[in-house]
Amino acid sequence: MGGVGEPGGGPGAHGGPARRGGPLPAFRWExxxxxxxxxxxxLVIERRVYDISRWAQRHPGGSRLIGHxxxxxxxxxxxAFHQDLSFVRKFLQPLLIxxxxxxxxxxxxxxxxxxxxxxxxxxxxxxxxxxxxxxxAFFALLLAHILALELxxxxxxxxxxxxxxxxxxxxxxxxxxxxxxxxxQHDLGHTSVFRRPRWNHVAQxxxxxxxxxxxxHWWNFRHFQHHAKPNVSHKDPDVTLAPIFLLGxxxxxxxxxxxxxxxxxxxxxxxxxxxPPLLTLVNFEVENLxxxxxxxxxxxxxxxxxxxxxxxxxxxPFYSVSGALLLFVAVRVLESHWFVxxxxxxxxxxxxxHEKHRDWASSQLAATCNVESSPxxxxxxxHLNFQIEHHLFPTMPRHNYHRVxxxxxxxxxxxxxxxxxxxxxxxxxxxxxxxxxSGNLWLKAYLxx
Numbered sequence: 001m002g003g004v005g006e007p008g009g010g011p012g013a014h015g016g017p018a019r020r021g022g023p024l025p026a027f028r029w030e031x032x033x034x035x036x037x038x039x040x041x042x043l044v045i046e047r048r049v050y051d052i053s054r055w056a057q058r059h060p061g062g063s064r065l066i067g068h069x070x071x072x073x074x075x076x077x078x079x080a081f082h083q084d085l086s087f088v089r090k091f092l093q094p095l096l097i098x099x100x101x102x103x104x105x106x107x108x109x110x111x112x113x114x115x116x117x118x119x120x121x122x123x124x125x126x127x128x129x130x131x132x133x134x135x136x137a138f139f140a141l142l143l144a145h146i147l148a149l150e151l152x153x154x155x156x157x158x159x160x161x162x163x164x165x166x167x168x169x170x171x172x173x174x175x176x177x178x179x180x181x182x183x184x185q186h187d188l189g190h191t192s193v194f195r196r197p198r199w200n201h202v203a204q205x206x207x208x209x210x211x212x213x214x215x216x217h218w219w220n221f222r223h224f225q226h227h228a229k230p231n232v233s234h235k236d237p238d239v240t241l242a243p244i245f246l247l248g249x250x251x252x253x254x255x256x257x258x259x260x261x262x263x264x265x266x267x268x269x270x271x272x273x274x275x276p277p278l279l280t281l282v283n284f285e286v287e288n289l290x291x292x293x294x295x296x297x298x299x300x301x302x303x304x305x306x307x308x309x310x311x312x313x314x315x316x317p318f319y320s321v322s323g324a325l326l327l328f329v330a331v332r333v334l335e336s337h338w339f340v341x342x343x344x345x346x347x348x349x350x351x352x353x354h355e356k357h358r359d360w361a362s363s364q365l366a367a368t369c370n371v372e373s374s375p376x377x378x379x380x381x382x383h384l385n386f387q388i389e390h391h392l393f394p395t396m397p398r399h400n401y402h403r404v405x406x407x408x409x410x411x412x413x414x415x416x417x418x419x420x421x422x423x424x425x426x427x428x429x430x431x432x433x434x435x436x437x438s439g440n441l442w443l444k445a446y447l448x449x
Contacts (some may be wrong), residue, residue, distance in 0.1 A: 037110025209303020248352025
């Protein structure tokens with residue numbers, strides 16, 4: 001083992017790999033912490049120090065995702081996001097610049113080392129129970145019922161005509177299909193269906209593109225950041241909603257700075273007007289298209305175009321262009337309600353604020369809660385009612401969440417961590433309560449002299 005390197009010095013300290021065959025430079029956490037700047041990113045995985053400053057731009061999950069773990073121990077995040085660790089380690093080897101000094105703890109700061117050890121043991125137990133292995137029949141049935149709904153919606157109009165009743169029924173059935181397609185592409189994006197990541201990515205492009213009209217790469221770029229740092233302001237795009245909505249610590253900050261772009265003390269009311277109805281129809285559509293064009297995702301663009309061609313080719317003969325467009329808007333608005341309520345019931349009521357640099361388990365548990373399970377709720381929410389388990393083990397197939405849940409609950413009980421489970425309706429109401437609470441915090445800070 002080499003001596004402890006000086007800040008910015010030693011082999012590999014300027015971005016080059018450590019010398020092969022020679023001793024690795026040893027670093028202390030105080031030397032690693034400054035390397036969390038744009039263009040200067042180090043991270044620690046399994047006690048080894050890597051300089052990802054230049055390579056981050058080539059990271060398949062995006063530079064922001066891996067950059068969010070700058071100057072941190074990213075071991076558990078590394079294991080959580082990747083299936084084939086031996087394959088991924090090949091890409092890390094050229095980035096290796098050193099290792100933690102022997103006297104340094106594996107985690108920086110006041111973290112619970114025993115909790116980290118126990119969580120890793122729990123993950124190993126889940127692997128031994130084969131909980132990361134998918135049941136092909138489960139996902140085949142999911143896809144089959146989505147395709148059956150798409151066909152049924154078209155057959156209703158074809159057989160009964162474009163009257164109000166069949167059109168309403170068609171819109172509702174298409175809404176169910178679209179919502180379930182969200183969940184299936186979500187499974188594929190987390191590589192929890194097929195053993196080979198490539199198969200998951202191809203299937204996700206089909207589901208997200210042909211069945212929904214969105215970009216798989218856009219979704220992964222956005223969603224993986226949420227998983228890396230849930231409920232962390234400016235790192236999780238799902239809670240970085242200012243200046244439209246203020247959540248958590250940003251409410252007080254906006255109030256103290258006397259910022260008032262909207263009446264935030266009434267955001268729990270205007271949420272019903274611009275939140276659930278318009279997220280998918282407006283925000284996602286614009287953001288998705290901009291991403292595909294700016295990032296030159298031509299393959300995704302073609303997949304998305306195939307959805308619109310199929311949809312309008314199927315329904316224009318019955319409704320004309322304007323009628324088919326109205327049907328499309330109706331479905332988008334309905335699915336947007338479904339999407340917003342289901343995805344936000346697990347996060348918005350929890351702690352939202354700046355980076356606390358917690359360990360993986362603590363950070364996920366602080367930002368998530370579960371909703372009581374039933375066969376209907378599991379289906380309706382795409383098993384996202386098991387949000388705690390999903391965040392701790394994002395690559396685990398969803399049909400195994402209920403099996404790992406008792407192990408997670410026991411871990412939480414041992415370490416005094418909150419394992420929160422709510423009734424479904426309570427979880428929905430808590431979204432509005434949280435918005436109102438944040439709005440009142442803004443108003444109180446805004447009125448203070």
